[in-house]
Amino acid sequence: MNTDEFCMVLSTCPNAEVANTIAHELVQRGLAACVNILPSVRSVYTWKGKVETASEHLLLVKSHTRQYKAIEALIRELHPYELPEIIAVPIAGGLDKYLSWLEKTEAAT
Secondary structure (H helix, E strand, O other), X not given: OOHHHEEEEEEEEXXXXXXXXXXXXXXXXXXXXXXXXXXXXXXXXXXXXXXXXXXXXXXXXXXXXXXXXXXHHHHHHHOOOOOOOOEEEEOOOOOHHHHHHHHHHHHOO
């Protein structure tokens, strides 16, 4: 299986409601095979010249790289942040059966 075809998109959300909405929309629209929501991550970052701290929920979106632009667009549409974190990381390897499932799930939509 060619792992260059897959990516994981990371995005932090301000609360569980936003995280659940985005995750469900991504899966329902066939843009992601699976989205994990990690609750209660602590983010420390600089925003408008000040160091900020926030409790957030992290989305781990597993998908095909060809879906990235649509994933980005949907997150931007549904996300309340002025500048949401949207980072794609290539999947360098993985369990062949899981990657096959990912490919089949993407192809079915």
